[in-house]
Each structure stands twice: as structure tokens, then as C-alpha cells.
Amino acid sequence: MRRVVILAGGVGGSRFTLGVREALRRGDEDFALTVIANTGDDLWLSGVRLQPDVDSLLYALAGQNDTVRGWGRAGDTERVNAELQAWGAGWPWFTLGDLDLGTHLARTGWLREGATVSDVVARLNTRWDLGARILPMTDAEVDTRVHLQDGGDLHFQEWWTRHRAALVPTRFENPGIDRARPAEGVLDALAAATDILIAPSNPVVSLGPILAVPGIADALRAADAPVVGVSPIIDGSVVRGMADVCLPTIGVETAADAVARHYAARSAAGILDAWLLAEEDVALAPAVAAAGIDAHVIPLWMSDLDASAALGAAALAVSDEQGRPGV
């Protein structure tokens, strides 16, 4: 049994996870796929609890995602949202789809009845055959605040969805994360993993919160499984999202090697054994290797499921090369 664990954010993480799942399905081993999802961009809106990354992963794995818009449920409508706007409630720049609201209401109701975030996500896992299990990184509410140069701060979703990351951030903060604990199953999954993959998600606001939950980075360092990361940066640019705006706040260049050096080698108290760079970044491979991280240059563009599956297969092959346990 190949036990693969992916650490992932939302949209990019979903695409990568679909690729890994496809690669595993095409392989000849039994497998169990676990995704540890960022919950740092969760939020309360109009009284309900939203988990954008969990839901992106959930809908993508279930084949229920809107692949045209790139977010939410396929075939969704906005009848409730129009009412919310008429009431002057909610955020005019943040649309809640009707089908999507079903998820938010179910989640909020369960939370109100005393369920933990782990309980909630476990329930979300049961409706569709996902071929994977999603775990939240933590049960704690550690919603991301974005601090700005003028001293103000706002919720990550407002910064991103309303302002399209146009306000220059000085710092991203997840208040209380230093007291958070990994969610149920997270440390066990990492300890039992045969392969640990770091999705090409935002290193600051997606992977950053996951790695900031006390215990998770230590578990990666202590894991028997190789830890293989995939660069979210290709040729000095983000593939999607706004990592280029986020990376400067932690003093990291928007470059495939810089991100690898930020995660750092396990041998240097970091988390990585290997790093996948795009062919466009072949010149940066030596800098990665110099940091003690095995560098592998392969096509990173996940333009369709076959391309994503090829990337997933490549990541798993690198893990094999690293000597995954049980082989």
C-alpha cells in the first residue's frame, strides 16, 4: 500500500492532487491518498463558515468543481447571493453560490452542534467518492490577516478577492497559530506516509500556514517518507495566484530555486529531500542542489489531466528514487 500525503492549498493544490490521484490510479499499487489542506484562508461570512481551500479540493476531487470559472461548484446559481446583496449584507465582491452555500450551511450547522473542524471535514469527505481523504491542517481558527504598509490589516479574502492583491502587504499573520495543534490524523498520516508531496501552492499563504502549525514541520523532518516539493514558480512567474506579491514579505525571491531554499533541505533543518523545477528553470537547478536538495527538471505545466498526471507520476518517481519506505 502506497500511502501518499500531499500538503496543498486550493486551486493549484487541487490540480496537482488530481494529477497525483490519476497517476496512482494508472499505477499498479494499492494506494491511500491524503491531502492536508490549508485552512488559513477560512473565513466567516454572513454568519457561515467558509473553507475555500478545503472546498476547492473537495469539489475538484468529486468532479463537482466549476472548471470554467476556476472556483465553486459547476452549474451553480446565485439566487441567495442576490438576496444577500439586496439586504446589504455579505461582501458585494464575494459571491456565494447556492450549491456552495449548501456546503457552508451544513458545515456551519455541524460546527454549531459542537463538531470540530476535523469532524466537519471528515463528513465532507463522505458524500462523494473522492479517491482521497482531505484533512484540515488544524481545528483552530487561524484566519489569515494581511498587514499593509499604512498599518491597517484586513482578512486575506478581502485582500485577495476584493483588492486582487493590489494593496502591498508587509506581513501575513495567522493569529493564534503558535497555539494551534495539527488536526486529527495529520501527524499519523505524515508518520505512516510512504511519500510526502508539497504541492505547487503559494509558499506564503497556503503552505506557510500548514507549516506554521506547531508539530507539522517537525513531523515532516521526522518522517520516514521522502519529501518531494514542486515549484509554484516557473520562469520567475507564478502559474496562478499571487505568490509573487506574497514572497517579498518573507524576503524570498519569486524564483524556483529561492522557494526551494526557503523550504530548505531536511539535512539543513528544513523539510525537502527533492524539488521539481520546470524545464524553463534548468539553470536554477544547481542552486537547489547546492542547498542540499535533489533537483529534478521536468515539465511543470498542468494544462490538462494528462499533464497533471505526468507531473504526479514524476513526483512519485522522484520519491521512489529517494528510497521511499516499503519498497
Added chain:
Amino acid sequence: MRRVVILAGGVGGSRFTLGVREALRRGDEDFALTVIANTGDDLWLSGVRLQPDVDSLLYALAGQNDTVRGWGRAGDTERVNAELQAWGAGWPWFTLGDLDLGTHLARTGWLREGATVSDVVARLNTRWDLGARILPMTDAEVDTRVHLQDGGDLHFQEWWTRHRAALVPTRFENPGIDRARPAEGVLDALAAATDILIAPSNPVVSLGPILAVPGIADALRAADAPVVGVSPIIDGSVVRGMADVCLPTIGVETAADAVARHYAARSAAGILDAWLLAEEDVALAPAVAAAGIDAHVIPLWMSDLDASAALGAAALAVSDEQGRPGV
């Protein structure tokens, strides 16, 4: 300025309120109409706060109510509700309409942001031209529990909507109501009223909670305005709802005179100056009068707006006869 205050529950209260508003509109006086709404059947469901009686009044006054089903918004759909069922969340026997959910989400969001129930209802009052102002009876959460013979208890909505009042109740309880305070504006409205009308709503679970909020019954007794009640019982039967199942729990017969004697005359430390009975109950008028309450026999069936307006006009005329202040 005629300042009319109605104490009301949901559906019957709405119909009566529409009749009073229509009678006032047809009259030649300026008027301000205030409805003090029962919030005893409010509830949390799927993480959102519902206020069935407030919303029934709101939608009816706004002309947005579904007059065919008798509840919810006209033209509503159930897209979110279907999702909730698919998640195994919510109550399968309690439908949340999509348009209606817009109200619940707006309300819940405002509450979460720190608004009081008074603040919330004040906001709900502003969207449509209601020709009236709705006030909640209290800001406190005093949701009704129904105690059963077997010692169990359940939320009023479950008892009513799921079990159609078929489980024999022994007692209705609004936990914490003895520590509740009248909502903002309630006591002022009663003190300044020229007419106070008790709608033909359920005396136990609609008017009961309103009158149980400490200070409200005293304010009725101290008011300058006459207090005129309308019987919810015609010919020994409830017009709608389940008052016949509720009244035995407080030892009151399902009869027009028994309900009046339950409310009791102001002169006997009760709240009523006058009581309107249906023509079918003319034989009960002497018993009402014997209790020190002016009895008036008139048609009570609110079969359409004209009939409701005639009832409203009759109630206001009785108030005039009682000598409303300012005339």
C-alpha cells in the same frame, strides 16, 4: 397621529396586522403602526438564525409572502435546501427556501458582527415599505422548548413542523425568559400608544412568550391606550395553528371566553379592556363581560383583505369607544 401597537405571532398575526394597516390606510388619520413580534419560536438551524414570526410579519407586510403555501417567500425555490439534504444536514422536514435563506444569512451575519436582535429587526424593516415597524419582543434568545409526557423535550419547531403537534405537550418553556428584557422601543411604543391590539395569535406559544418578557405585561397594564384583544378561537376551534393543543397545558379551555378570562381584565390585574368574539360565540359574551372585559361580537373570519380590514376597523372602533388617548 394614531399610534397603534399590535402584539402578534406569525401567520394569524400577519393577517390581522395587514387588516389593521388597511383599515388605518382607509381612515383619515395619520398613523404609525408598530408590531411587537413573538420571537419565542426563533431557532438556530444549519448554523443560521431563523425568526419565523418576524419573517412572516415582514414578508406579509412587504407583500413578499407566499400566500398559497402560507409561509415563506413567494416564488421561492429550494436549491440550497436540496444540497443540505444531500449533506445529511439540517432538518429534512423543515424547508429553507433560497430567498428566505438570504434573510437568514443576512440576519446571522449581522448577529455575528455584534448586532442585537433589535438592530437586526430594525435593518429588516428598512428594505421594503412596510407601512409598519416590527419590533422583536426581546433581544434575548428564549427559544421555546416543548416538554412531553415521557419527560423528554424538543424545540417548538420540531414539535410543530415535524410532528404536527401530535405529541401531547405537558408544558411550554422559554428558558431564560424571566431574565429577558423587552427589546429596544417596546416599552416606549406601549407607553406612547393610542391603541394596543392583541392579535388572534396563539395565547400560549405566540402571545404567551411576549407577555412573559418581564415588563411587557406591566407596560400593558400601565398604558394610557385601551387594550383590545381578538379571540383566536371561533366556535370552540382554532382558526389556524394548534392553540387547541397548547391551551390545555395552561389549564385554559379552547373557547373564546376562556382565552379572554386567561388574559383577564386590566381591572383584575390582567391586560384586557375589551375582547372581540365571533358571531358564532355570542353566547359566550356575557361570560367575558362578567370578567370585567367589554365584549364585542363581530365577524372574525379574515377570509380576504376586506374581511381583515373590517376586523381591523372594528378593533380600532372598539378602542375609540374605550376612549383612546388623544381623541
